[in-house]
Structure formats: C-alpha cells, structure tokens
Amino acid sequence: MxxxxxxxxxxxxxxxxxxxxxxxxxxxxxxxxxxxxxxxxxxxxxxxxxxxxxxxxxxxxxxxxxxxxxxxxxxxxxxxxxxxxxxxxxxxxxxxxxxxxxxxxxxxxxxVKPEVELGEYKGLNVEKQAVEVTEEDLNAELERLQQRHAELVVVDEDTAKEGDTVVMDFEGFVDGEAFEGGKGDRYSLELGSNTFIPGFEEQLIGLGTGDFKDVEVTFPEEYHAENLAGKPATFKVKVHEIKRKQLPVLDDEFAKDVSEFDTLDEFKEDLKKQIATRKEREAEQAFESAVVEKVSENAKVEIPSAMIETEIQHMVKDLDNRLRSQGMNIDMFLTLSGQTIADLREQMQQDASKRVKNNLVIEQVTKAEGIAVSDEELQEELEQMAQMYQRSAEEIRTILEKNGTLDNLREEAAVRKTIKFLAENN
Structure with missing residues (x-):
C-alpha cells in the first residue's frame, strides 16, 4: 500500500x-x-x-x-x-x-486536527482568589446540612406552597389528544425548581392532597416537535401527596447526629477548617482554569466545525446520562422545560467551542514542553482508581488494556500534568 x-x-x-x-x-x-x-x-x-x-x-x-x-x-x-x-x-x-x-x-x-500556534503561555499575570472563611460561609454550610438532613413530611391538612414537593400523576393533551413524553405517574416535583414548562409549577400552588386540576400551558413556537410547537396544552394533574421539608434544630444533638463531635461549637470549628480546605481547592482549580483560558486566548487555531459538533454530541449524551440517573431522559426534559433540542445545542455551542480550543492548546503545550507521563506516574493513576473502585491496580490495568483505554488514562494524566505546569509557571 x-x-x-x-x-x-x-x-x-x-x-x-x-x-x-x-x-x-x-x-x-x-x-x-x-x-x-x-x-x-x-x-x-x-x-x-x-x-x-x-x-x-x-x-x-x-x-x-x-x-x-x-x-x-x-x-x-x-x-x-x-x-x-x-x-x-x-x-x-x-x-x-x-x-x-x-x-x-x-x-x-x-x-484533520488543526495546528495550534501558541502565544505566550509562561510568565502571565493571572489573579488568584484569596481564601477567607466568613460567618456567611459557615451559616450557609450549616443551612445546607440542615436541608440535607431535613425530613420530607407528608402534609395532609394544608395546601401546596413553593418549596413543597408534590407527588402527582400527569398527562398532557394537545387538541384533545395525548402526546408522547407528556405522561408521568407518581412523579415528585419540587415547586419552584423550574423543572417543568414555564407556568406549570405555579398552577399547582394551593392544591391539596387528592385534588385534580387541568394545568394550561403553551409550548414555545420553535418547539422541536412540530405537532406541539406554539400550541396550547392541557395537563390533567392528580395530586397524591404534598411533602414539606422539616429542618432539624441546630443544637448539640444535631452535631452528634451529623459528626463525631459532642457539641455544636466543636462541630462549627471543624466545619470552618473543612470550608477553608474546600475553598483553597476551589481557588486552585479556578486559578488553573483562568490560566488555561489566558493561554488559550493567546493562541491561534482554526477549529473545524466537526470537532465542535462532536463535543456538542458528547455534552448532550452526558446530560442524557445524568437525567437518566434521576429517572428522566432528554426527551422528557425538553418537553417539560419547554425547550427544543436546537435550543439546547445552541446553548452548548459556545462552551463546546471553548472546550475544544482549550484541549487543543493544552495538547500543544504538552508537546512544546515535552511533558510525558512515566510508567511510575501511570501506576499511581491506576492505584488511585483501584482505591476508588476497591479493586487491585493490576485488575484495573487488565480491564483498561482489554478495553483499549489504558492510553486514554495516560493522556488524561498528561493533561492534568500540563495544567499543573501552566499553573506553576504563571
């Protein structure tokens, strides 16, 4: 040949x-x-x-x-x-x-993959966030813990309010005909989460257990399903239950329940240290991202539309996987949020383009600096995965080799090593 x-x-x-x-x-x-x-x-x-x-x-x-x-x-x-x-x-x-x-x-x-012309990528001035733990940070963390450990209590004698969770059956109709993706049984919806089509959740406020209601909404003009676009829809709703969060009291008993400490004051001091550690990590990640953005801005590259399209496809698939883990899918999400797949893809376009360019620039810096992942460093990656999945490093290596993805792990490690190099040199 x-x-x-x-x-x-x-x-x-x-x-x-x-x-x-x-x-x-x-x-x-x-x-x-x-x-x-x-x-x-x-x-x-x-x-x-x-x-x-x-x-x-x-x-x-x-x-x-x-x-x-x-x-x-x-x-x-x-x-x-x-x-x-x-x-x-x-x-x-x-x-x-x-x-x-x-x-x-x-x-x-x-x-083919485009050539990248690097600009300045070392010695750049990039602002790094100062780390400080405020009383507002501590109170927000305590409130988050309260929300996490709150109990959803069934409310029988009251009507639904914003923030309540309504357990309901619903079925949507357009021109008197039920449409695909518009039905759910015993679906739990938190009012105020803006999960459904605009105007839907507000109409559930004031309903009680056992109530029925015809919820009237209108699909967007540019909706992805032509038979629904711009049309008024009626959702027949039956409320099975109303659940309301009951927050635990912030006291020593709460501290004992959620930590190894006996008093709330001791728990607060430990929380401050945890928040500081997390904010330092977030500040470092934000700094690394800002450095990559700056280096990317200084580089010149013409990105093929095919690469952006591929990235958008990955982003849509990732969203669908996350939705499925929550009991939904991409079609139901689009129906309930009143968006089209075109709307979703348009929202992802800019982020996808930025991701592709950043990845190309990082790859070029890796080449320019001769950054490589040694066998010892690869072994460390395998051991971290082994700890995460509670398997031996040898088992993880065998699985990755069988799937042909061991080189992918090495490449991912090289990306992280390059980003760290950029952070240390700016």
Missing amino acids: KATWEKIENNVGVLEVEVNEERVTGALDQAFKKVQKRANVPGFRKGKVPRQIFEAKFGVESLYQDAIDILLQEVYPEAVKEASIFPVDQPEVEVEQFAKGQAFKFKAKVT
Missing part, C-alpha cells in the same frame, strides 16, 4: 491511496463469501453456488462494492497512520480505480 497526503486548505487535505492487486483479489474473495450465503441460483442450494457460476450469471462487477467496503475498512486506518494525520471527521472518499486484476486507487478528502 502507498499513501500520500497533501494539505489543500486550512485543516483539509487529500489522502491518495494505492493498494496492490493482491489485496484486491483477497477483498473480492471475502466479498464472494459474503454474497454466496444469500445467492439464489437455480440448481444450487443457497450458499453452495460455485464462484465461476456466480460470476458468469451476475458478473464479477457485482462483487465490487462489497470488496471496496471491505478494503476501505482495512486500508483507510493504515493510510492515516502512514501519513501521520489525525482525522476529526468522516472522509469524503472518491474511488478512482477498482477492477479485478488491477490496483485499487482512491482519494479521501479529510478534515
């Missing part, structure tokens, strides 16, 4: 590949075995027709497309490796020559 690469514009180039006729013959053999299983020729059982009879009836050309597909799957990755390029999108392939007894020639128009 012979592969040549020529850049034609920005991050796009043409990969020209030539494959010898022996590999073409092998691909035709594989293609025949594939189609032989389903070839229907009178006088022969399915899967038993001889090659010569098949080609006489259908022509060898009938095998070409399958053979081309087989070769492209094998040869394209080899050509990419030989040309030392890093594609970031699917190639546009043009077959120039394919025939029995001849070499296979094709061109692939490929979008």
